Amino acid sequence: MKKWLMYSAAPLLSVTLLAACGGSDGDDGSSSESVEGETTSETIGSGDIELVFWEFGNTGYDKLIEEYVEENPDITINLQNSDMNDMHDNLFTSISADTGAPDIAMIEEAQIERYRTAEDSFNNLYDLGAGDVQDEFLDWVWNNSENASGDFVFGLPTDIGPTVMFYRTDVFEEAGFDSSPEAVSELIPTWDAYEEVALQIYEETGKLMTDAGELIYNARRDQASQQYFNTDEELIIDDHPEIREAYNYTADFFDQDLAGDIPLWTPEWFAGMADGSYATMLAPAWMQGVIKDNSPEEGVWSITTMPEGAGNWGGSFLTIPSESEHAEEAYAFISWLTAPEQQLKSFLDYGLFPSAPAVYEMDEFINYEDSYFGGIPTAQVFSEAAQQVIPVYKGRNYYSIDDVIKEALDNVSAGDDRDEEWSASLDTIDRILAR
Amino acid sequence: MKAAQSTQIDPSKKPKGNREKRRTALAAYFFVSPFFILFLIFGLFPMVFSFYLAFFRWDGLGEMTYVGLANFQFIFNDPVFYSSILNTFIIGLLGTLPQIIFAILIAFALNSALIKFRNTFRTIIFLPYITSVVAVAIIFGVVFNNQPFGFVNYLLSLADIEPIRWNAEYWPVKIAIATMVFWRWVGYNTIIFLAGMQSIPKELYEAAKIDGATISQQIRLITLPMLKPITLFVVFTATIGSLQLFTEPLIFLGRNLREEGITMVAYLWRDAFVYNSFGTASAAAIALFFIIIVLTVVNLLITSRMGRSKKVG
Numbered sequence: 001m002k003k004w005l006m007y008s009a010a011p012l013l014s015v016t017l018l019a020a021c022g023g024s025d026g027d028d029g030s031s032s033e034s035v036e037g038e039t040t041s042e043t044i045g046s047g048d049i050e051l052v053f054w055e056f057g058n059t060g061y062d063k064l065i066e067e068y069v070e071e072n073p074d075i076t077i078n079l080q081n082s083d084m085n086d087m088h089d090n091l092f093t094s095i096s097a098d099t100g101a102p103d104i105a106m107i108e109e110a111q112i113e114r115y116r117t118a119e120d121s122f123n124n125l126y127d128l129g130a131g132d133v134q135d136e137f138l139d140w141v142w143n144n145s146e147n148a149s150g151d152f153v154f155g156l157p158t159d160i161g162p163t164v165m166f167y168r169t170d171v172f173e174e175a176g177f178d179s180s181p182e183a184v185s186e187l188i189p190t191w192d193a194y195e196e197v198a199l200q201i202y203e204e205t206g207k208l209m210t211d212a213g214e215l216i217y218n219a220r221r222d223q224a225s226q227q228y229f230n231t232d233e234e235l236i237i238d239d240h241p242e243i244r245e246a247y248n249y250t251a252d253f254f255d256q257d258l259a260g261d262i263p264l265w266t267p268e269w270f271a272g273m274a275d276g277s278y279a280t281m282l283a284p285a286w287m288q289g290v291i292k293d294n295s296p297e298e299g300v301w302s303i304t305t306m307p308e309g310a311g312n313w314g315g316s317f318l319t320i321p322s323e324s325e326h327a328e329e330a331y332a333f334i335s336w337l338t339a340p341e342q343q344l345k346s347f348l349d350y351g352l353f354p355s356a357p358a359v360y361e362m363d364e365f366i367n368y369e370d371s372y373f374g375g376i377p378t379a380q381v382f383s384e385a386a387q388q389v390i391p392v393y394k395g396r397n398y399y400s401i402d403d404v405i406k407e408a409l410d411n412v413s414a415g416d417d418r419d420e421e422w423s424a425s426l427d428t429i430d431r432i433l434a435r
Numbered sequence: 436m437k438a439a440q441s442t443q444i445d446p447s448k449k450p451k452g453n454r455e456k457r458r459t460a461l462a463a464y465f466f467v468s469p470f471f472i473l474f475l476i477f478g479l480f481p482m483v484f485s486f487y488l489a490f491f492r493w494d495g496l497g498e499m500t501y502v503g504l505a506n507f508q509f510i511f512n513d514p515v516f517y518s519s520i521l522n523t524f525i526i527g528l529l530g531t532l533p534q535i536i537f538a539i540l541i542a543f544a545l546n547s548a549l550i551k552f553r554n555t556f557r558t559i560i561f562l563p564y565i566t567s568v569v570a571v572a573i574i575f576g577v578v579f580n581n582q583p584f585g586f587v588n589y590l591l592s593l594a595d596i597e598p599i600r601w602n603a604e605y606w607p608v609k610i611a612i613a614t615m616v617f618w619r620w621v622g623y624n625t626i627i628f629l630a631g632m633q634s635i636p637k638e639l640y641e642a643a644k645i646d647g648a649t650i651s652q653q654i655r656l657i658t659l660p661m662l663k664p665i666t667l668f669v670v671f672t673a674t675i676g677s678l679q680l681f682t683e684p685l686i687f688l689g690r691n692l693r694e695e696g697i698t699m700v701a702y703l704w705r706d707a708f709v710y711n712s713f714g715t716a717s718a719a720a721i722a723l724f725f726i727i728i729v730l731t732v733v734n735l736l737i738t739s740r741m742g743r744s745k746k747v748g
Contacts, residue, residue: 085690089708096495114711117497263689267577268584400710403691414600431513435712 039086045069045076051330052102053077054091056084057316058289059158060350064342068333075329084108091321095121101321103330109144109315112154113396116147123320125153128331136340140391141355145317148231155317156338159352161284162385163222163311166291169302169374171279175204181304181376191220191249194307198258201279208278212269213250213259213413214406219282220246221402222311222392228402229395235433237401238426247405247422254413261413270294282306284313285353285382292372302374303381310385315355353382360386397433404428489717495707506718516719518694519702520726526609526684526698527677530616535669538621539662542628543654557629560622571615572686576602579611579687602688608696615683620676624669631665632658663741671734678727699723 043050044065055061065077080102082090088111094100095118107115115122130153134142141157165188169179177187177197188194198209210216221227224242229235237243253259260278262269272278274295281287291301318334320327336342343354344362359365360383368379395401408421489506491499510516545556563571578586579601588598601607639657648656659666681700688696692705703723707716 092495115496117494121496262582268580268582397710407691407693410603414603431515432710434509435706435710435715 039080039082041078041080043076043078045073047072047074047076049074049326049329050076050078051104051324051326051333053079053104053106054087054102055079055081055106056087056108057081058350059352060346061337063349064337064345068336072333075333077333088114091115095321099323101323103320103324103326104334105319105321106158106316107155107319109312109317110394110398112145112317112319113394113398115154115319116396119147119152121322122154123322123324123327123331124151125156125320125331126151128320128327129335130156130331133335133339136356136358137338138355138357138386138389140312140389141315143391144394155319156334157355158316158318158338159286159314159343159346160355160386160389161286161312161314162353162382162389163219163282163284163306163313164381164385165304165306166281166283166287166301167304168276168279168300170276170300171201171205171207174207175201175279179302181302181381184302185304188307191307195249195252195258198253198279199256202258207276208260209253209258210280210282211260211262211272211278212264212281213253213261213409214264215282216253216259217246217250217406217409218313219306219311220249222313223306223309223390224392225390227392227394228398229393231393233395235401235429237429243405244422247409248418250409251412251418254409259413261410276300285385286314286351288370288373288378289351298372299374301372302376303378305381305385309390310388312386312389347379353386357383357387400432401429404432485717485720487717488713489721491714493713494711495713496711502714506714507722509715510718510722515694515697516702516722519697519699522609522684522696523678523680523698526613526616526680526696527674529609529613530620530680531670531673531677534617534621534624535666535673537617538624538628538669539654539658539666541621541625542632543658545625545629546632557626560625562622563619564623566619568619568682569686571619572683575611575615575618575683576687579607579614603693603695605695608688608693612680612683612687612696615687616677616680620673624673627669628662628665631662635661667738667741674730674734675727678723678730699726 042062044062047069053061053065062079065079069075069077087106088108091101091105091107092114095115098121101121133156137157138160141160142153145155145157146153165184167179167184172179172184177183188197194209201207201209221243224240224246226236226240227243228237250259254261260272262272270290271294273281273291274297281291283290288303295301318338320330320334324330338356340354340356340358340362343352343356344359344365346352347354347359347365348368354360354365360379365379365383366377368377369375370378404425408418408425411421412418488499490501490503492502492506493499541560544550545553545560550556580586580588581598581600581602582588583592583598585598585601587601591597591599599607601611635657639661640653643653643657679700680698681704684692684696684698684701685704690705690709692701697705699719700723703716703719706712706719
């Protein structure tokens with residue numbers, strides 16, 4: 001029964017990206033592609049050793065692979081791109097069945113928790129030499145890829161998603177504020193200030209602070225030192241105030257009608273980016289592609305720091321399932337792909353934000369100015385954010401729990417009592433964890 | 436007639452016939468074997484494995500732990516499980532009952548001699564059925580949008596009705612999903628009914644017209660009684676279809692599947708592939724299996740009763 005469900009469900013899962021895209025790496029709004037749920041397959045190179053590489057999102061890795069196979073003529077890489085949820089579900093099934101896994105699989109940072117119990121199904125990259133490149137990456141990213149005792153590492157980090165505040169310069173000006181990134185950053189150093197500014201903008205212009213209140217919750221959640229679980233997989237949501245504060249803070253916005261309740265990744269949410277009907281969008285680095293796609297006019301959006309520090313939303317790891325017959329070749333390839341030089345190219349071409357801090361020192365990176373965002377050095381804002389990120393342990397039921405809280409917030413936005421919704425969602429969470 | 440002939444011929448060639456029969460039988464089994472092999476692999480094995488899994492706790496990757504009846508206890512104590520059953524029936528009724536009535540009426544209209552371009556209309560009415568169900572759910576997601584500018588909410592606002600949260604409130608969710616089911620299947624059923632209607636002799640209608648019967652009398656006294664077997668077929672397929680309802684709620688509500696709109700299949704899918712709890716998912720599958728058995732028996736009882744009343748009448 002589970003198999004036929006799997007097969008019938010697979011094409012549908014793709015669409016639910018819209019609902020569960022907690023951190024689709026580098027998914028820069030190519031949702032039309034994702035909705036179709038197609039897997040594209042591309043074979044690059046003509047060497048004898050073929051590596052199958054499963055990826056998702058819009059990484060632009062095909063270009064880098066062409067470069068790699070030119071230098072390594074014995075390698076052929078079969079790059080298969082699918083929707084994020086599809087890819088993870090397929091990987092899950094093939095690992096569960098012990099057959100069909102690729103040589104290289106990209107795993108999203110929160111999804112990696114799902115595979116923790118399957119250490120046997122992956123190569124320990126420390127055995128392949130990952131210890132040598134460990135220092136190239138941000139510590140917190142690396143830790144997310146390790147097991148609890150730190151002697152097993154699942155994958156090499158690709159990009160990350162440090163969060164910043166995107167804002168509409170036109171709305172800020174209309175409300176009588178200086179709209180330069182420095183001024184906005186000074187204007188909104190704290191979440192209290194963010195709420196005050198929201199009130200002022202609403203009074204002056206009648207516009208909302210954001211159209212998706214969910215993003216406010218995400219931003220505050222990602223700044224918390226601990227989220228839903230501690231490292232022993234115990235639920236800490238109730239005796240750990242930060243999440244409740246994030247929840248209440250978002251509920252305040254809904255109660256005062258300062259935030260809309262448009263779900264992310266829906267057509268109206270995409271359309272809203274061009275409208276200028278709201279002032280800010282709290283989002284990670286890879287969202288810049290989404291904004292550019294949906295709001296083509298240059299110079300209206302700008303970027304500044306988020307109040308009270310950054311969080312991380314998204315990013316991926318490249319893993320080598322133990323089924324692979326070419327683990328060493330695969331490792332050589334992924335360590336090349338995640339090396340600082342290649343990460344710089346991914347950033348310049350696709351906006352994927354590097355997980356290797358060495359890139360932050362490179363001239364090309366520092367001097368990168370984006371005319372779309374008013375010609376400011378965007379890379380610097382992001383790298384500043386990246387270094388502020390507090391590492392959190394997410395746990396294997398992360399997305400399920402997160403969805404329950406989002407549902408509660410959705411009900412609050414429609415006028416339900418926030419405390420009742422909170423305790424109802426705790427009950428639901430208990431039932432999910434009891435399964 | 437043929438059977439009688441073969442028994443006459445058979446005795447004289449008995450031995451050879453038997454051997455031949457066996458060979459034919461073997462060949463027949465050979466030719467049908469792909470079905471049975473595929474059924475064993477993709478049908479029977481997963482079913483049996485699902486029964487087995489229902490007694491274990493398993494996340495799909497790690498160790499399986501035997502837990503006895505705990506999975507059943509769990510789902511029978513889960514209010515969402517009961518919601519999912521109730522939702523399935525409510526959406527099923529909302530989606531199929533009006534659909535069958537409409538399908539009969541449309542089929543009657545398409546069957547009548549008065550309508551021009553009948554073939555064009557028949558094609559148009561069938562089109563929704565061949566549309567991808569995913570596309571349907573996405574389009575209806577836009578139509579039944581929560582926001583004031585959503586299509587249905589906009590129409591309602593013209594009548595001064597407050598915007599409705601179509602994917603979150605108890606009845607609106609069900610109505611929205613039932614509408615998708617209605618839209619997609621009404622054409623299919625219309626074509627089935629149309630086929631049935633065309634087998635009704637024209638003379639009956641002509642005689643009725645001469646006797647001065649109105650159109651509603653014609654539908655009530657000729658069309659409906661003559662369509663009984665077709666109606667039974669449509670009701671059965673619609674029942675099975677609504678028990679399997681999955682794609683529409685999944686895409687309309689998202690992977691989280693709110694309690695207001697979750698259906699039985701969606702419930703067990705979510706347990707397995709979102710919560711990675713294959714044990715409770717299998718337990719739910721078994722519960723669903725028994726619900727389907729009960730419904731089938733009820734359906735069979737009704738059919739045989741209808742058959743009997745036909746003979747009496």
